[in-house]
Amino acid sequence: MKTSTIGAAACRALFIAAMFCSPVLALAQDTRTPSKITAVTVYTDRAIVTRTASVELSAGESCIALEKLPVDLVDASVQVRGRGTAAATILDVTTAITHTDKVDATSQPRVKTLQDELKAVDKTLRALNDRNTTLQWQVSLVGKIEDAIAAPPAKDAPASHPKIEDMQKLLDFSRENRAALAVEGQKLSDEINETQGRRVALQSQLNEILQGGSARKSYKTVTVRLNAAKSGSLDLTLDYTVHGASWTPAYDVRLRAEERVVELAYHGIVRQSSGEDWKNIALTLSTARPGLGGSAPEAKPWYVDVFVPKPAVDASSGSFNRTGAVSLGNSNALMLNTAAMDNRFNNDMAGNRYTFAANGDGYTGGRLTAAPALSVVTSDYAVAKVDNTTTSASFKIAAATSIPSDNTPQKVSITTAKLGAKLQYQSLPALQETAYLSAYVDNSTEFPLLAGSTNVFLDDAFVSTSSIKTVMPSERFQLSLGADEGVAIKRRVVNRFSETTGLTGKGRRVTYEFLVTITNKKKTVERVVFKESLPISRNEKIVLNVLAPAERDIGTVEKPGKEVTREENNTLVWRIDMKPGEKREIPVKFNIEYPGDIQVTGLE
Known part of the structure; x- marks a missing residue:
């Protein structure tokens, strides 16, 4: 692939220079062909753009120039293929940077239109601000009237008491006027914000034209040189990679x-x-993710050695060579930038030319068919x-x-x-007496659900903005749907007391007793999962005894199947399927025993 700044006429110049050597080259044609984008594949950090163009070819060599392509397109990614009635062979493909001439942006019709629209918007803003000033004066006037009536009479004025009817009229007057002014004020504020936003958008468009239109712009031109054995039509397809897309x-x-x-x-x-x-x-x-390449990185040696100080090195000059290496003038060091050589094509350096033969349906030496x-x-x-x-x-x-x-x-x-869901209410009543609804959903589609933001709705009500992790087909994921009053849960302290233990009374015991009440207000069977955290002893002298539920009724992660299970961090987890309208009362009771001669932290 060749990249240069020689302009779109490079191909014609080459053929004219060589016409005395080759009668075939003397017949070459240079055609600027319009093209359009027909397809784009977007990745997470780039995109592959597909352009198409249709041309009529005469027998012999031709140059097809596709102009005004993005200047940042990746040259090494360019691929050309074609089909048509012309029996043509693609010889090579080159890219070149071209520049537009500077233009007077102020002379463009769009500039005059935007300037007129800005004047109209400014006039509207002035009118809205005048209305706002009047509105604020009206609000102030109502306040002054209220203050004047509510103020105590002067010392030398005769004492008087306002009638209840007059006070009621004043209250009605104040309420009605303040309500009307508040509504008008909100409406006026919305109009001002909307008009200001429109002005910002118009000014941005105008600035873009004035700043960009008067500057010299750069594009790339892809030139396809091909040879047609006979005249006919040809549909060209050009693929190239651009960054700035995701x-x-x-x-x-x-x-x-x-x-x-x-x-x-x-x-x-x-x-x-x-x-x-x-x-x-x-x-x-x-x-x-094409940027990651197709292979996993290789492990590198990790050396550990005794530190040996190095002598100081004076500053030195250096240079970069063509391989991407850095040489230092007064040093034996050579730092190789191997990345500079990655993913490079072989280049023909004669005459500073870069060329390549196109791959695909229109590869060098192949025939193009209809x-x-x-x-x-x-x-x-x-x-x-x-x-x-x-x-x-x-x-x-x-x-x-x-x-x-x-x-x-x-x-x-x-x-x-539409995906099937299993609903479950979850709660930690010791911290918050609220049941939170969750849905466990199976991805039954053929699509992987990639990690991303999620707007969650419960029926027609918006619940929250959340996120999900990547979910492959047939995999299950959880949706949190917020608090739901369809299941009520309460936790109250039944008893808490301390006592001495042992024959000598030197031991201590603290007993806790709670009652958790759950009510299913729904008309359907609902699963409720709630947790109760038990203390964890960090000293063998401190002993925890669970009294309710009984130890025989508590399952484990390894042996589930019971209504309550002891899980990580000594947490009891109840999983209960509750019938419509059902109410359950679940006692939780335990005590903590320890010697009286030690001080225990963490007791409530």
Whole structure:
């Protein structure tokens, strides 16, 4: 691949210079061909753009120039392929940087339109601010009237008491006027904020034109040199990589509690600032990470040795060589930048030229044949098609999409699905007497659910903004749906007392007794899980005795199956399936014994 700044006419110049040596080159044509973006595959940190162009070729050699491409496109990523009736062979593909001439941006019609709109917006803002000043005066006037009536009479004024009817009229007057002024003030504030936002947007557009339009812009031109054995049509496809593009997943999750179903809307949030707008393109979102490469990194030796101080080195001059190495003038050190040589193509350095033979359907030496007709299939629902590989997945968005090059987030729909859910109420009543609803959902789709933000709804009510981790097909994930009053849970202290133990009374015992009450107010059977933390002794002299529930009724993680289980950090966990309207009272009782001659911390 060649990258230079010689302009789009480089190909023509080469052929003119060589025309006395080759009669075939003398027949070469240089054609500037319009192209359009038809498809884009977006990764998490880059995108592959597909452009298409159609040309009519005459027999002989031709140069097809595709102009005004992003200046930051990755030269080594350029691939060209083609199909058509012209029996053509791609000889080479080159890239070149071209520059536009400076233009007077103030002469553009769009500038005059924006300036007129700004004047109109400024006039509207002045009127709104005048209305706001009047409104504030009215509010102040109502306050002064209230103060004047409520103020005590002067010392030399005759004593008088206002009538109840007059005071009621004053209160009604104050309430009605203040309410009306508050409504008008809120409405006026919204209008001012909206108008100011419009002014900022207009000014931003104007600044972009004035600053960017008067500057010299740079683009890249890809020139395809090919040879046609006979005249005919040719459809070229150009692929190249650009940075400044990314996508992240986002979800709307709606639980239908009575149906025990989760309605999942899977979205992709796409941003791009590649330098060109993508209009009505076929969009694909990929989970692959090409920047990581295809192989795992190799382990490097980790040396440990005795430290030996090195003598000080004076400052020295140095230089970079073509391999990316740094040489220091007065030193034997040589620092190799091996990364500078990664992923490089072999270059033909003669005449400072970089060339390569295109791969794909239009590879060097191959023939281009007419493409078969494409069949068009319509879908009932606009959902993405997923292509799974061993290491990644690609989502082909069904509807044509437009993504401007301004880095603003654009939401596209990947798919919708209905997933089965198991509901569970969770609580830690010792800290908060509230039951929190959770849904455990199985990903029964063929789509992996990548880690991303989630808007959670319970029926038609918004609950919260949360996030999920990556969930593969057939994997289960949890959704937190917030507090739900459908299950009530209360915990009260029944008793707490201290006593001495032993024949000599030198021992101490502290007993705690609680009662947890759970009520299922729902019309359906609900599972309730609540936890009670028991003390953990860090000294063998301090002994914990659990009295209720009985030790024989407590299961373990290794041997579950009982209503209550002892789990990590000495926590008792109850899992109860409660019938509609059912009420349960569960006692929790334990004591702590220790010698009286030690002081114990952590007792409540």
